[in-house]
């Protein structure tokens with residue numbers, strides 16, 4: 001029987017095909033390691049106190065990675081080393097596009113990193129066009145016969161990347177893996193997957209690219225960090241991509257554990273729009289009284305009159321209806337569409353905005369990433385609310401000025417008072433713009 005489903009993977013008995021008899025080459029290892037009163041899961045590295053994770057008859061399980069199938073002392077892991085058994089494709093890149101000189105330089109750096117199997121961070125601002133910068137490096141690695149993966153914490157990023165990569169590498173079969181799919185696993189030279197899926201790999205990849213490394217649930221998730229390390233071969237490299245690196249990654253850079261390169265300009269060569277702050281200490285009580293800060297009413301009015309599209313972010317789902325009621329006091333005839341994560345008409349509403357059938361959309365932070373509307377301004381009411389991390393605020397600000405026709409765009413924050421996250425977001429944008437100015 002073909003055992004390629006085990007190459008570079010570690011699977012539980014229950015994940016193996018029916019009637020499968022492992023060959024002599026298959027390594028079988030314990031799923032959990034018991035140390036006195038503690039027990040460690042070898043898949044996600046989580047250590048539990050045995051009293052908390054007991055099953056009948058002195059057996060134990062891991063509560064942390066249970067969504068991928070239960071790891072317990074009743075099961076074992078099956079593994080085969082990665083043999084890199086792929087057909088040779090001399091020039092796998094079928095993409096015909098071109099890069100800007102700056103993207104070109106960054107692309108060369110990425111090629112170098114993948115070739116040398118470096119651990120490296122590519123800090124590319126929102127709207128830099130980072131996917132295209134990876135193509136040359138991926139192409140070269142494929143030609144070298146390496147096994148590669150691009151992983152992201154977010155399913156929608158994987159779903160967006162897959163068709164783009166499939167177009168760019170038309171003669172390479174790509175395996176797409178995420179929790180919501182029905183297609184079975186297949187052994188491929190190039191894999192696109194969620195970071196959770198990395199938990200099933202073991203020393204598989206010669207190079208692993210982790211996109212949106214700062215996004216939930218990857219950021220600060222020890223199990224997923226562990227999974228990333230385990231999925232890479234001991235001699236393999238790892239490239240982290242983000243527009244908003246968190247403190248942990250930056251510490252690693254500072255300690256020179258990983259290298260760093262910057263792409264501080266957007267694909268159109270412009271800087272990020274900087275955040276302008278308006279203080280509105282009483283906005284919270286105002287909105288409850290169906291009022292809005294005066295400066296916000298003005299900002300909305302200007303955009304309505306000039307027909308300038310915008311996104312308006314509020315911290316919580318409950319704020320959406322409060323905002324809508326308040327807005328109708330000032331602009332009684334104005335239609336106001338709101339959207340949030342659990343909104344059943346979410347995609348429809350986003351499409352209305354995309355098709356320019358509505359001038360603005362009021363939203364919670366669900367539209368912080370991934371969604372691109374070309375010519376918009378960004379307004380945030382209550383940007384100092386804890387719900388907005390500094391990374392989220394930089395991402396939100398990054399929705400503005402993405403098109404060549406209007407590369408600037410306004411980013412306006414209304415705050416009760418300055419929060420640590422608002423200050424950090426302002427600082428981060430200033431920092432990359434400083435680097436960007438030197439390249440302009």
Ligand SMILES: [Zn+2]
Pocket residue numbers: 041042043044045046062063064065066071
């Ligand atoms: Zn586990």
